[in-house]
Amino acid sequence: xxxxxxxxxxxxxxxxxxVEGDEVKNIKSGVLKNIQAKADIPGFRKGKAPLSTxxxxxxxxxxxxxxxxxxxxxxEQVITEAGIKPVDFIKSxxxxxxxxxxxxxxTVEVYPEVKLGEYKGLEVEKENFxxxxxxxxxxxxTMLEAQSKLKEASEGYKAQMGDTLDINxxxxxxxxxxxxxxxxxxxxxxxxxxxxxxxEDQLVGYEAGQEGEVNVSFPESxxxxxxxxxxxxxxxxxxxxxxxxxxxxxxxxxxxxxYDSVEDLKAKKAExxxxxxxARIENAYKNSLLEKISENTEVEIPNSMIQREIKARISExxxxxxxxxxxLDMYLKMTGMTQDLMEIQISPMAAxxxxxxxxxxxxxxxxxxxxxxxxxxxxxxxxxxxxxMESDKLKEELTKAGSLDNFLENVKVETTMQKTVDLIxxxxx
Numbered sequence: 001x002x003x004x005x006x007x008x009x010x011x012x013x014x015x016x017x018x019v020e021g022d023e024v025k026n027i028k029s030g031v032l033k034n035i036q037a038k039a040d041i042p043g044f045r046k047g048k049a050p051l052s053t054x055x056x057x058x059x060x061x062x063x064x065x066x067x068x069x070x071x072x073x074x075x076e077q078v079i080t081e082a083g084i085k086p087v088d089f090i091k092s093x094x095x096x097x098x099x100x101x102x103x104x105x106x107t108v109e110v111y112p113e114v115k116l117g118e119y120k121g122l123e124v125e126k127e128n129f130x131x132x133x134x135x136x137x138x139x140x141x142t143m144l145e146a147q148s149k150l151k152e153a154s155e156g157y158k159a160q161m162g163d164t165l166d167i168n169x170x171x172x173x174x175x176x177x178x179x180x181x182x183x184x185x186x187x188x189x190x191x192x193x194x195x196x197x198x199x200e201d202q203l204v205g206y207e208a209g210q211e212g213e214v215n216v217s218f219p220e221s222x223x224x225x226x227x228x229x230x231x232x233x234x235x236x237x238x239x240x241x242x243x244x245x246x247x248x249x250x251x252x253x254x255x256x257x258x259y260d261s262v263e264d265l266k267a268k269k270a271e272x273x274x275x276x277x278x279a280r281i282e283n284a285y286k287n288s289l290l291e292k293i294s295e296n297t298e299v300e301i302p303n304s305m306i307q308r309e310i311k312a313r314i315s316e317x318x319x320x321x322x323x324x325x326x327x328l329d330m331y332l333k334m335t336g337m338t339q340d341l342m343e344i345q346i347s348p349m350a351a352x353x354x355x356x357x358x359x360x361x362x363x364x365x366x367x368x369x370x371x372x373x374x375x376x377x378x379x380x381x382x383x384x385x386x387x388x389m390e391s392d393k394l395k396e397e398l399t400k401a402g403s404l405d406n407f408l409e410n411v412k413v414e415t416t417m418q419k420t421v422d423l424i425x426x427x428x429x
Contacts (some may be wrong), residue, residue: 003078011112011302013084019070020101028097031065067095067104085111088304109302114362117296120427124288127281131270139269143257144246153241159206161191166240167203169214172233178226185239196222199234211237289424290356297359301351309350310343357417364420371415379411 001023004016032051035058041049055062071090079086086108093106150164159165165188171181190200197216206212214234222228247253251261259265318328332338363369377391384394398404 001074001077003074003082005078005082005084008107009300010109011087011300012107012109013082014105014107015078015082017070017074017078017104017106018102019074022100024066024070024097024100024102027069028062028066028100031062031069035061063095063097066097066102067093070102070104071106079108084108087111087302109304112299112301112358114358115298116359116362116366117293117298119293119296119363119424121429122289122292122424122427123429124285124292126285129274129277129281131274135273136266136270139273140249140266143269144249144253145244148244148246150242151245153208153243156207157241157243159190159204159238159241160243161200161204162189162244164189164242165203165206165238166242168237168239169234172235173227173230178232180224181232181234203236203238206238206241208238208241211235286421286425289428290359290421293359293363293424294352294355297355299355299358301354301358305354306347306351309354310346313346313350314339314342360417360420363424364416367420367423369416369419369423371412371419375415376408376412379415380408383411 002018004018006014006016008014032054036049036051036054037047039049039054039058040046041053041057044050044053071093075090088109090106090108093104095102095104153159153163167186167188168184169182169186171178188195188200188203190203192200194200195216196218199214199216202214202216212235214236215231216234217231218224218227218229220229249262254260254262254265257265259268314328317331321327321331328339332342380394381391384391387394389397395404398407
């Protein structure tokens with residue numbers, strides 16, 4: 001057996017396998033006899049047709065079976081000797097079988113070669129954070145608004161942006177009412193931009209019970225062609241006005257929300273903001289470092305690895321939708337997308353993820369980053385805790401499902417990646 005290896009684009013290699021002599025003869029003979037025993041050829045009893053007839057009638061089948069047997073015999077040896085790591089199945093097999101000589105040409109995508117750029121001593125800008133009164137006020141105001149309620153406005157109150165109005169309306173174009181332009185008891189929040197043009201703006205200043213007219217123009221791109229771009233008049237009546245009643249910030253409010261006092265609420269909210277923002281800044285800093293490394297690294301990513309990542313992301317999305325009582329088909333119909341379009345949209349993110357995983361794996365290998373048994377057990381314990389389980393119980397359940405080894409390997413890989421990122425951050429300027 002001999003072979004030749006040629007590197008192609010996108011981390012694909014072409015392998016030409018050559019085998020000749022008795023080995024080919026013996027394999028071919030075995031294939032011929034097996035076909036002969038099963039072949040039912042007119043003019044011959046079953047299993048009694050001459051081998052020359054079998055060879056002539058089943059040439060393609062014979063070539064295919066000989067090819068499969070020789071690939072099974074030598075594929076592992078070839079990739080081991082060549083020092084390549086396939087990441088997908090063999091593709092594009094072309095074979096030639098003449099007498100006792102066989103030549104097969106096939107391609108396979110392999111784990112890519114990586115030319116790492118600088119990954120130590122990198123310098124990227126890191127945001128500084130300081131808590132301010134304004135940030136704290138915004139946070140508390142958001143909390144107050146989340147617990148706000150709508151109440152009927154007092155008599156004589158004039159509508160303002162942010163108020164919710166109960167209205168009747170009917171639309172006219174050139175004096176003629178149009179289909180779909182009439183409703184009663186419709187609620188609209190002023191400033192929400194749910195109505196076209198300046199419809200909501202013109203209701204500012206109205207009182208409950210007031211009637212009037214609102215003049216607007218439908219946008220040129222409006223979905224109903226008979227209305228697109230046309231001016232319209234809406235006769236409206238404001239039935240009621242509801243205003244937002246925001247709770248007062250006092251000790252009673254603080255206690256209702258689990259705090260000792262307003263001061264305690266402010267102090268703890270300030271800590272929450274700081275913790276959240278520091279985490280955000282740290283995450284952005286890490287991402288900036290990783291993006292810089294990615295830009296400086298040369299690697300050709302096999303398409304099969306990207307496709308696997310795309311499928312994994314879609315599968316994860318399906319699981320999330322299932323937990324919400326929906327399905328991928330429902331999501332696609334609601335968004336007007338197709339699965340092909342979704343895959344195209346996911347592809348750049350998937351490619352970036354695969355590239356970063358490859359880079360981090362290469363850095364981990366260069367820096368001898370390893371995960372100890374104690375670290376692995378600690379991570380398993382963290383996962384178990386998320387499910388309110390003990391580590392041993394989690395392992396027991398995974399063993400029953402036949403997925404313990406795969407789970408442990410995934411935890412080990414993820415932990416290795418985290419340690420590698422930590423190494424990069426520690427080495428940065």
